[in-house]
Amino acid sequence: MEKQSKHWEDVRDLFRNWREENCRQSEDVVDLWKEVLANHFGKLGDEGWLVLEQVFIAALDCHSMEIANFCLSKLNQEFPDSMRVKRLKAMKYEALERYEDALDILDLIIKKDETNAASRKRKVTIYKSQGMIIEAVKELTDYLRIFMADQEAWMELSDLYISQQEWNKAAFCVEELMLHSPFNHLYLQRYAEIKYTQGGYENLEIARSYYAQAAKLNPNNVRALYGLLLTSVHMASNSKCPSQKKKESIKLSEWATNQLSQLQSSNDSKLFSSQILEGMGNLQIGNDSKN
Amino acid sequence: MAELLLDSNIRFWVFLPIIMITFLVGILRHYFSLIIASQKKVELLQVQDSQALVRSRLLRENGKFLPRQAFLMRRHFFNSEDMGYFKTQKRAAPTTNPMTDPNAMTDMLKGNVTNVLPMIIIGGWINWAFSGFVTTKVPFPLTLRFKPMLQRGVELVSLDASWVSSASWYFLNVFGLRSIYSLVLGENNGENMNCKL
Numbered sequence: 001m002e003k004q005s006k007h008w009e010d011v012r013d014l015f016r017n018w019r020e021e022n023c024r025q026s027e028d029v030v031d032l033w034k035e036v037l038a039n040h041f042g043k044l045g046d047e048g049w050l051v052l053e054q055v056f057i058a059a060l061d062c063h064s065m066e067i068a069n070f071c072l073s074k075l076n077q078e079f080p081d082s083m084r085v086k087r088l089k090a091m092k093y094e095a096l097e098r099y100e101d102a103l104d105i106l107d108l109i110i111k112k113d114e115t116n117a118a119s120r121k122r123k124v125t126i127y128k129s130q131g132m133i134i135e136a137v138k139e140l141t142d143y144l145r146i147f148m149a150d151q152e153a154w155m156e157l158s159d160l161y162i163s164q165q166e167w168n169k170a171a172f173c174v175e176e177l178m179l180h181s182p183f184n185h186l187y188l189q190r191y192a193e194i195k196y197t198q199g200g201y202e203n204l205e206i207a208r209s210y211y212a213q214a215a216k217l218n219p220n221n222v223r224a225l226y227g228l229l230l231t232s233v234h235m236a237s238n239s240k241c242p243s244q245k246k247k248e249s250i251k252l253s254e255w256a257t258n259q260l261s262q263l264q265s266s267n268d269s270k271l272f273s274s275q276i277l278e279g280m281g282n283l284q285i286g287n288d289s290k291n
Numbered sequence: 292m293a294e295l296l297l298d299s300n301i302r303f304w305v306f307l308p309i310i311m312i313t314f315l316v317g318i319l320r321h322y323f324s325l326i327i328a329s330q331k332k333v334e335l336l337q338v339q340d341s342q343a344l345v346r347s348r349l350l351r352e353n354g355k356f357l358p359r360q361a362f363l364m365r366r367h368f369f370n371s372e373d374m375g376y377f378k379t380q381k382r383a384a385p386t387t388n389p390m391t392d393p394n395a396m397t398d399m400l401k402g403n404v405t406n407v408l409p410m411i412i413i414g415g416w417i418n419w420a421f422s423g424f425v426t427t428k429v430p431f432p433l434t435l436r437f438k439p440m441l442q443r444g445v446e447l448v449s450l451d452a453s454w455v456s457s458a459s460w461y462f463l464n465v466f467g468l469r470s471i472y473s474l475v476l477g478e479n480n481g482e483n484m485n486c487k488l
Binding site: 176 | 333334335338339342343345346349350353354356357358361
């Protein structure tokens, strides 16, 4: 096994990379820690505390409670009054499903330091992990009333709303994300998907333009191309569509089909088949009640 | 004016040491200011305001990528007369007068002490220790008005004003090495002379 011969310095550098890139390779982290770094902890110096935090969270993910407790006790010894360590303790309670204790600790942190954003976000995750989506949404909206420029939070809120099928509110959240990065084709595509799901002629129009923008920014975005194809076909077959827009839509759908078949031939993948492409064009939205 | 030939000992024992002294003292000042810097406590309202400003700026810059209705909705949120965020939030006027605000006062004092005091002390010591001779020649011609300022210990009427004493070389170094500090110490170092002296 290659892992045994890994030098502890390589492991340390690997951990640093994962920390910076926010990778969540929990099992690898725990395994590498057990085999290599636990024995060399003293040599890590100041970076050791960051590594401990990383290993702690990974251990919680894998439910290895002894490793987690070990890390937490070491951190507690070194930083007895730290808000950050308290927050990790709350995460441990959360992993053990002692939600009231976790909430108590987090409320204590928030009372002491009102500007602590991370603890508020942990409260949201506690509600979410218990399945209490409505409370999670309420907590997150309160959070966003204060910290309105937090992209991560808007992303999370949009996911929560999508799970609750509140399309309007989810679209609002994705609009916030688009304000932050208007050239991110993924946000554009997500927005278009929400609009398309909402249905109705105006939303179809909006969806089509956002799909088109996403496809323009990244012609390899297959979802955007399919979305463009579908929306333009549906717009063209819709009675409300003026003839000029119909021609536009048909052109767009042809372009999308071309792009997709190009990708298909270059990819040579069995997942793409020309029959699917043809079939897509024939899909109908049945009984449009919103029309 | 004829070219003066300076003793090469001056180069080794005065010119370079002054550079080293200035540089090292600057580094010491930086770490000293780090040690005595006070923790900034932020208020929740401040954070909220800064986030609101970021959001409104993004709306201004990237609003054209949103559908019309969405943009108008957000503009209404910020600007509407009776309910807009920027219209209804009241903030106490900040005390711009630093004299009355104790926190700003102590910060200013610390900045002054850290920067100015060592400069005066070491400038005086150099003036005392390295006096009586010229140290270097500035590459551009200066008028005679500069002579008493730049040639402290050397009272020669006929000496070109370009020849300067060690004290002026020290002050030249203090201001000149600040850009080197930003290379060595990274941004936001203790040498930033942004304090309102």
